[in-house]
Amino acid sequence: MNEPKPRVLVVDDEPNLRKVLGALLQQAGHEVVTEADGESALAQVRALPRGTFDVVITDLRMPGMDGMQLLEALLDEDPGLPVILLTAHGSVDTAVEAVKSGAFDFLEKPFEREQIGKVLDKAVATRRRSGPRTEPRREAMLPAGEGSDGEVAKAKDFGMVGRSEAMVTVKEMIHTVAASPSTVLITGESGTGKELVARALHMGSERRHLPFIRVNCAAIPAGLVESELFGHERGAFTGAVSSRQGRFELADGGTLFLDEVSEIPLEIQVKLLRAIQESEFERVGGVKTLRVDVRLIAATNRDLEDEIKAKRFREDLYYRLNVVPIHLPPLRERPEDVEPLLEHFLQRSNERLGKSVAGFTAEALEALRSYTWQGNIRELENLVERMVLFASGERIGVDELPDAFTSDEPGDGDGDGEGDEASSLRAIRLPLDSLGLDLKEAVKAGSRRIEEALIREALAQTEANVTRSARKLGISRRSLQSKMKELGLREEIAKQGGVSPSSEGED
Ligand SMILES: Nc1ncnc2c1ncn2[C@@H]1O[C@H](COP(=O)(O)OP(=O)(O)OP(=O)(O)O)[C@@H](O)[C@H]1O
Ligand SMILES: [Mg+2]
Structure with missing residues (x-):
């Protein structure tokens, strides 16, 4: 089989450099896409199926989103995508920092043609070896360039x-x-x-x-x-x-x-x-x-x-x-789909969070089936991810579902909190050295840290009001209370001046 041409995304605010680098890479047999700023580059990567680009080469200093910020966003988007940074002569410190943050390599400007060729070949080889192509995309899509036609269709x-x-x-x-x-x-x-x-x-x-x-x-x-x-x-x-x-x-x-x-x-x-x-x-x-x-x-x-x-x-x-x-x-008009979707997202969340939640109790399933999903599948997907993250038992029970599921009020859709949650998830970085060798364990430890960080943030935002925090987190009061106990947060808060009165009560 013929290897497809390596596809390189070049990001630089300097039109000349884009032109020169673009021509150079094309001559070397690469397919090149250029962008003038970090924002458009990121949008481009997000718009295309994962695996479209083999390498990104970006300038470090650009107005707006700079190379470091772009690097960080790209790693969030596709951790296996090699990013090469172009740095000004003499800025070794930043370059080293970039590599520590996950850049594949850096090149000091001005660079030699052979130099960039070498680094690029190495990056492409690494990408193709470990590749994004075997990894499912976030929405479990088939990545580009996989399998024969029959396989793809099925x-x-x-x-x-x-x-x-x-x-x-x-x-x-x-x-x-x-x-x-x-x-x-x-x-x-x-x-x-x-x-x-x-x-x-x-x-x-x-x-x-x-x-x-x-x-x-x-x-x-x-x-x-x-x-x-x-x-x-x-x-x-x-x-x-x-x-x-x-x-x-x-x-x-x-x-x-x-x-x-x-x-x-x-x-x-x-x-x-x-x-x-x-x-x-x-x-x-x-x-x-x-x-x-x-x-x-x-x-x-x-x-x-x-x-x-x-x-x-x-x-x-x-x-x-x-x-x-x-x-x-809308999902509420096809309730038969709720269960397979729950199953699908449960499996994926388990994998992503290193958990092994087996499923839902019959009672919880019933509540989920009859719920009016205003935010449709996205709401269901986010709920499952949250439930799995916070789950303590083998099966998720009705007690752990947000209050909206046990009352008669319809769901409020995919609304508040999602953005906050997503951004706090992104904000938590794990130092690579602490990961050790067991990736599964590391993922588990990571999700525990995320869980604790989210709970702390919700409590801080609501002045330690458990009811409001639970709502923000999209989980039940009961789950939150038991989690707080587990994490020793109740004692901590009590020491700092107590839990607000409305958060005590039914226990
Ligand atoms: N049938 C399905 N099976 C599995 N996952 C699904 C299904 N339908 C939607 N999803 C997932 O639900 C989420 C929302 O879907 P998508 O973004 O395609 O919705 P949309 O209709 O484009 O929404 P919006 O109008 O808000 O942009 C995505 O994560 C998607 O992967
Ligand atoms: Mg859409």
Whole structure:
């Protein structure tokens, strides 16, 4: 089998360096993508399936997100991705610090062609040896470049779990239309799996070795949407200091996923329509007409027909996008899927957190099945991860579920706390030296530390109010109380001035 060309992401705010380095690497037989800043580089890595890039080469000093910050974010995203830092002559201290923080290597500027070649070869070899390609992606997707066609088509239905009639139909649809170039419009509430379906369509197609580019249309300022989609020439507008490829160009040969498509401003909708109808467009400020081969997938959680009535969405564009509609019903309308999903996420959380929770008690299962999942599968996924993290027994009981599951009030969706929790999880770094050899043990110890840190943070934020802390953590008061006991936190708090009165009581 022919090894695919190594794909390198070059990040530098200096256009000249990008050009020179890009040309050099291309000559050496690498595929090169360049980005001018850390933020776009990170977005690029996140948008593409894990394993798309073999190496990242980034400048250390850049305005905005610098090389060290980018390194840290990339390691969070994909710990196996080698990152090489370019440092100014004489800044050995920072370079050493970078390597300690997980950089693959560093190169002092100016560097020799052979030097960079050597480091790069080593990085690519390491990546390919340990590779991201055998590791499941976060959403249990098949990574790019795995297996033969038959295997890909069968493989766990692209990580899509569910046995409801609706899910079975969706999976069949994916198998039927993945290979075709038809545009697909995916609709469904937030957290129902739209992005997962989009990625499955890409992975099920011949395009899977080429880029999958996601554009979150809701996250781009209105004035930048056009240049984001179609690119711009140098000087096209203030701030356009160099020319830049748009998402259509980056997706050439692959799939372009327009997420939250309803948020594209009306005046850009016309241009998008033309790009779809005629398969051609111009960069902002450009005169050359460009043609690309892109499979388009769009998704929205809004009712586009309502948007058309309200004159916020063009009807002609809607018909162009809605060639193959795929609708994902909310989880509360397919309760049969709850149990397999719980099972799926339980297994994954066990693996990730080094735990061995066996499952849920019958009573807890019943409560979970009849719950109104406002935040859909994302809410369920987050809940399971939290439950597994905090679980003390073999099975998760109804006592350990957040109070919303035992009262009649509907869930409040995927709301508050998730962001906080995610950021505190990221904030906890484990010194590598303390990991020792047993990775499983290390993961376990790590998750205990995360658990304790989260509990401490929740208590600090609520002035040690147990009820409010439990709510913040998404667990029951009972679980929190027993955890606090285990960790000796009750004594600690009592010493510091006591637990607030509302947190005592039923014990
Ligand atoms: N059928 C499924 N099987 C397994 N995991 C799923 C399934 N559907 C969704 N998920 C997981 O649930 C989470 C939310 O899914 P996804 O991001 O695709 O939803 P979305 O519809 O794009 O939501 P939003 O509109 O909020 O962006 C993801 O982690 C995804 O992997
Ligand atoms: Mg989404």
